[in-house]
Each structure stands twice: as structure tokens, then as C-alpha cells.
Amino acid sequence: MNSRPILLTHASQLLTLRGEHSPRRGTQMRELGIINDGALLMNEGKIVAVESTDEVAHHELAAQAEEIDCRGKVVLPGFVDSHTHPAFTNPRLIDFEKRISGASYEEIAEAGGGIRSSIRGVREASIEQLADHVLNALREIAAYGTTTVEAKSGYGLNFESEMKSLQAIRRAAEQWPGTVISTLLGAHVVPPEYRSDPEAYVAIVSEQMIPFVAEQKLASYVDVFCERGAFTPEQSARILRTAVEHGLKTRAHVCQLTSVDLGPLLEFHPASFDHMDYVSDADVALLAESNTIATLLPAANYFLGLDRFPPARKLIDGGAAVALATDYNPGTSPTSSMPFVLSAACTHMKMLPAEAITAATINGAWALELQQRKGSLEPGKDADVAVFAAEDYRELAYWFGVNRCEHVFLGGIEIRR
Numbered sequence: 001m002n003s004r005p006i007l008l009t010h011a012s013q014l015l016t017l018r019g020e021h022s023p024r025r026g027t028q029m030r031e032l033g034i035i036n037d038g039a040l041l042m043n044e045g046k047i048v049a050v051e052s053t054d055e056v057a058h059h060e061l062a063a064q065a066e067e068i069d070c071r072g073k074v075v076l077p078g079f080v081d082s083h084t085h086p087a088f089t090n091p092r093l094i095d096f097e098k099r100i101s102g103a104s105y106e107e108i109a110e111a112g113g114g115i116r117s118s119i120r121g122v123r124e125a126s127i128e129q130l131a132d133h134v135l136n137a138l139r140e141i142a143a144y145g146t147t148t149v150e151a152k153s154g155y156g157l158n159f160e161s162e163m164k165s166l167q168a169i170r171r172a173a174e175q176w177p178g179t180v181i182s183t184l185l186g187a188h189v190v191p192p193e194y195r196s197d198p199e200a201y202v203a204i205v206s207e208q209m210i211p212f213v214a215e216q217k218l219a220s221y222v223d224v225f226c227e228r229g230a231f232t233p234e235q236s237a238r239i240l241r242t243a244v245e246h247g248l249k250t251r252a253h254v255c256q257l258t259s260v261d262l263g264p265l266l267e268f269h270p271a272s273f274d275h276m277d278y279v280s281d282a283d284v285a286l287l288a289e290s291n292t293i294a295t296l297l298p299a300a301n302y303f304l305g306l307d308r309f310p311p312a313r314k315l316i317d318g319g320a321a322v323a324l325a326t327d328y329n330p331g332t333s334p335t336s337s338m339p340f341v342l343s344a345a346c347t348h349m350k351m352l353p354a355e356a357i358t359a360a361t362i363n364g365a366w367a368l369e370l371q372q373r374k375g376s377l378e379p380g381k382d383a384d385v386a387v388f389a390a391e392d393y394r395e396l397a398y399w400f401g402v403n404r405c406e407h408v409f410l411g412g413i414e415i416r417r
């Protein structure tokens with residue numbers, strides 16, 4: 001903890017994102033609550049004041065604070081990356097190169113790539129090796145202005161290696177000043193040894209993994225990949241129902257490759273539905289009536305070279321609350337950069353820069369049910385703050401492939417790049 005209060009002054013634009021008590025929808029997503037010549041005072045890990053630079057001078061703590069001049073910079077809430085898969089050991093370079101040459105999934109698998117290579121890596125790794133990888137990922141993610149990360153297991157795919165993955169996430173989180181929310185994704189895909197009997201694997205997830213995770217408090221959420229080739233809607237419902245019965249919260253990967261009926265899964269009050277490339281019009285209307293967030297992951301579409309991206313306009317204009325996340329993972333989205341995701345959201349999904357920033361901050365916080373503490377700059381909230389070298393917030397989504405993040409405060413602790 002910093003011993004002195006920290007005072008950011010003279011920000012060209014300070015984006016507060018303040019004011020709503022529900023996830024932001026429709027035109028609310030364009031309201032950033034901007035203070036020009038903004039100032040932010042933080043102390044003991046919390047935000048104390050968010051005002052103009054003139055006003056903040058009257059605050060009693062301001063006089064003793066360490067001041068950082070933010071002229072020519074944009075100050076905003078640290079990004080909330082609400083969807084990552086950091087518990088893996090190796091990059092998937094065979095997949096990458098083979099896919100460029102037009103190889104099929106089968107050919108990639110035969111060449112030793114695909115998810116099997118990630119499973120092998122995680123099963124063979126020690127907790128320490130896995131925790132080191134997760135910690136490196138968290139540090140890299142934070143360098144781009146992210147202060148809260150959701151982290152999933154999902155490359156172990158047996159009881160021992162899924163629990164090892166969650167323990168590694170916990171160990172890494174203890175060494176990182178930001179906030180980590182853990183998710184059990186035992187139901188990522190059916191592992192090779194259960195291909196002929198997927199129900200037996202669903203039973204392991206439901207009867208062994210979920211009860212243990214709940215008892216040991218190894219994760220807050222249970223996630224499931226509900227998709228052709230992964231888990232059916234019925235299997236997904238069984239897994240999410242079991243999670244709720246054990247007091248765990250839910251989220252789900254849906255509609256990435258094909259459309260699935262979201263109504264039955266909404267019964268488990270998932271915090272978010274993620275991907276949503278093939279969401280139906282009827283389900284957009286359902287989401288507009290619920291607090292379940294639609295979390296879009298355009299970096300995966302970019303990396304896979306797809307022409308089609310998630311239908312952000314249809315979702316936002318239809319009243320669904322939209323969040324953005326990296327989907328950091330070795331197979332389809334090896335990026336730790338939320339600013340890159342903002343760029344992809346604007347250029348490929350026609351989100352406005354303000355909508356993208358809202359989706360990456362306050363709506364991301366809603367997607368992790370952390371809206372009371374995260375996602376906006378308001379007195380009493382956690383001092384999770386990012387400072388970018390930009391005069392105008394639109395630059396955050398405009399410059400791509402470069403990192404303009406100059407300061408990141410995680411619970412008031414600055415990490416140096």
C-alpha cells in the first residue's frame with residue numbers, strides 16, 4: 001500500500017463512468033461522465049475524490065498527496081477483462097502456422113496441435129510452473145491498463161488438473177495487486193479419453209469438480225462451453241444447475257459457432273453470456289429484459305481471420321448490455337491488450353469509441369458482479385485507475401498495436417512497466 005495519498009491532476013479528460021445503478025444499455029453506453037482538467041485523489045486503496053483540478057485542491061488530503069501531473073492524458077477506470085483463459089503453458093504455434101496454410105482442425109490435431117497440446121502441457125506442469133505463467137499473464141495484461149481479470153481453468157480437463165489450474169490461479173492472484181475472479185471451466189471441451197462417453201465426463205464435472213470447488217472456495221463461477229462439438233444445451237444446463245445448487249455463480253460460452261436457444265440457460269441467472277456471434281433476434285430481446293451481460297470477444301475473430309464478428313450493433317440497439325474482453329487464450333486469442341480489443345470493436349463491430357470504453361469498464365464490472373467496487377471512478381470505489389497518453393478518449397481505440405498506457409494503479413498500487 002502506498003503510504004501517501006496520490007493525486008492525479010490536470011487530466012485532459014477524466015472519464016468517470018459514474019451514475020448508473022444498472023448495466024449500461026443503448027445510448028447510456030455513450031455517456032462517459034467526462035471531467036475536463038480532471039483530478040482524482042486516492043488513499044489507502046480507495047478513491048477519495050473525483051473532481052476538477054480546481055475543486056480538488058480544497059480537499060484536506062490533497063496537500064499531503066504525491067501529485068502526478070496528467071496534462072495531455074486521459075484518466076479512466078482500469079479495464080475489467082471479464083473473460084480470460086490464462087492457465088496454460090505453451091503458445092499454440094503449430095495451430096497458428098497450420099491454419100495459415102489452410103489446414104483443418106483434424107490436420108492440426110494430427111500434427112500435434114490443437115487443444116490436446118494445451119491439455120498435455122497443463123497436465124504435465126507443476127502448480128508452480130502454471131502459477132508462474134498465470135502471474136506473467138496478469139502482469140502483461142495490467143501493462144495495458146487492466147486492473148481486474150476473470151481467469152478460467154479449462155485446459156486440465158480432469159479433476160486433478162482442473163483443481164491444479166484453479167490453485168495456480170489463486171497462487172498467482174496472491175502475488176498480484178489487481179483483482180482476480182476465478183472460474184471453473186471444467187466443461188471446456190470433452191477430453192479425448194471421454195470422446196465416446198461424454199456423459200461420464202459431465203458427471204465428473206458435476207459430481208466431483210463442482211462440489212470440491214464450492215467446498216474449497218476455489219472459484220466464484222462455473223462456466224460451460226455450450227456449442228456443437230463441446231457440450232449440449234442439456235449437458236450445459238445440468239452443469240450450471242449443479243453450480244447453483246452448490247452456491248456458485250454461473251456464466252457461459254454460447255453462440256460462438258452456432259445459434260443456441262438462450263432462454264433455458266437464463267434460468268440460472270448467468271452473469272454473462274460470452275461470444276454471442278450467432279445470437280438470435282429473439283434472444284437479444286430476452287437479454288434486454290435481464291441483467292445478464294453479452295460479453296463480446298472480437299480479438300478471437302481477428303486472430304482466426306474470420307470475416308464475421310459478434311453483432312454488437314444489434315445487441316446494443318436492441319437494449320442488451322454489452323461488455324468487451326480479451327478472451328486471452330493460446331488457441332484463438334493470444335492477446336493481453338484491452339486497447340486492441342477496443343480497436344477491433346470499433347473497426348469491425350461498429351461500436352463507437354465511447355461504447356467500447358463503457359463495455360470494457362463498468363459493463364465488464366457488471367459481468368463479474370463487481371459493479372459496487374469496480375468499473376467507474378467514484379469516491380469509495382477501489383483505486384483501480386489507468387492513465388493513457390492521449391488528449392481525447394477516442395484515441396484509446398484509435399491507436400492500435402502500440403501501448404499508450406502510462407500509469408496503472410491497482411487498488412492504489414502503481415505497477416511500473
Ligand SMILES: [Zn+2]
Binds near residue numbers: 085327
Ligand atoms: Zn473463452
